[in-house]
Amino acid sequence: MAGTRLQKFLASAGVASRRKAEALILGGRVRVNEVPATELGTKVDPARDLVTVDGRLVSPGAERAYYLLYKPPGCVTTASDPEGRPTAQAYLAGVPERVFPVGRLDFDAEGALLFTDDGELANRLAHPRYGHRRIYLAKVKGDPPPEALLRMKAGVRLEDGPARALEAALHEHADRNVWIRIVVGEGRHHLVKRLCEAVGLQVLRLFRPEFGGVSVERLRPGRFRPLSAEEVRTLRVAGGLAEGEPAPAPGRALPKAARRHGHGPPPPSAPESGRRPRAGRPQKATGRRRGRGRG
Numbered sequence: 001m002a003g004t005r006l007q008k009f010l011a012s013a014g015v016a017s018r019r020k021a022e023a024l025i026l027g028g029r030v031r032v033n034e035v036p037a038t039e040l041g042t043k044v045d046p047a048r049d050l051v052t053v054d055g056r057l058v059s060p061g062a063e064r065a066y067y068l069l070y071k072p073p074g075c076v077t078t079a080s081d082p083e084g085r086p087t088a089q090a091y092l093a094g095v096p097e098r099v100f101p102v103g104r105l106d107f108d109a110e111g112a113l114l115f116t117d118d119g120e121l122a123n124r125l126a127h128p129r130y131g132h133r134r135i136y137l138a139k140v141k142g143d144p145p146p147e148a149l150l151r152m153k154a155g156v157r158l159e160d161g162p163a164r165a166l167e168a169a170l171h172e173h174a175d176r177n178v179w180i181r182i183v184v185g186e187g188r189h190h191l192v193k194r195l196c197e198a199v200g201l202q203v204l205r206l207f208r209p210e211f212g213g214v215s216v217e218r219l220r221p222g223r224f225r226p227l228s229a230e231e232v233r234t235l236r237v238a239g240g241l242a243e244g245e246p247a248p249a250p251g252r253a254l255p256k257a258a259r260r261h262g263h264g265p266p267p268p269s270a271p272e273s274g275r276r277p278r279a280g281r282p283q284k285a286t287g288r289r290r291g292r293g294r295g
Helices: 006-012 019-025 089-093 120-125 148-154 190-198 227-239
Strands: 030-032 050-053 056-058 066-071 109-114 135-143 155-160 161-162 167-174 177-184 205-208 224-226
Touching: 006 019, 006 030, 006 050, 050 177, 050 227, 056 120, 066 089, 066 227, 089 109, 109 120, 120 227, 148 167, 155 190, 161 190, 177 190, 190 205
Parallel strands: 109 205
Antiparallel strands: 030 050, 050 056, 066 109, 066 224, 135 177, 135 205, 155 161, 167 177
8 A cells, every 4th residue: 555654644744753653553542534543554645644643633744944043132033123223034034935033032132043934833832821931041240149039930020910930040150140040931021131130130141042942052143054853843842732752851951152252243144054954844863963163
């Protein structure tokens, strides 16, 4: 029988990894044309067969584009700015697809910013109702007292309502200042800086080292790269669109913010790989990371 193996079809559609897809099949959670499919050798025709997992229809995987930009400070996340300030979108000028940023980073913040044309995933990762965890490293002046971090986690009242950090802990000492790791579950405007200010901490620098488990390690400010298939699956797991283990806890090693050189954001350039990415297709994962420089 011609066709595609069921577990391969589920993996390509972003439901789960091949191994997890096999577990779904063996667990009786997959149906093909309303008939339970529990054999790993089952083949399907994506153009004709209706495949469901737990009653939800699975559509063939559309080719989408996914890029990660190390957003430099000094540019806005919006596509255009009435004040004429540089935009993060300008750094992806050579990308053939029409991609848009997922969420936003403040004008003076830096770090991981995802661009994609996958609207469903973008909504899952950015909309407050899904509570997607966002990890930030904030460089604050002086040595913050433990009470300030406890207050941040207990919750404070801001001008637009109550807010709190899911986690707040010392991360690293830097000269006379300290980096603290802050995890929040929403992307409210200037939220991390306002949380810090509410407990008496002055933010000198704000860096997002990753987004949805995908890190800017080895990317330089203003450079971007296409995501690997495995990284896309990691994002889909984080967004609740695929089965699998979530990204490791935020206590793991995180990349450092890039060293500051000069003033203002760097000029837009080519992708960090040095090659124009293929349209609509994430790069295959390899043992080598793309990009150079200190991340």
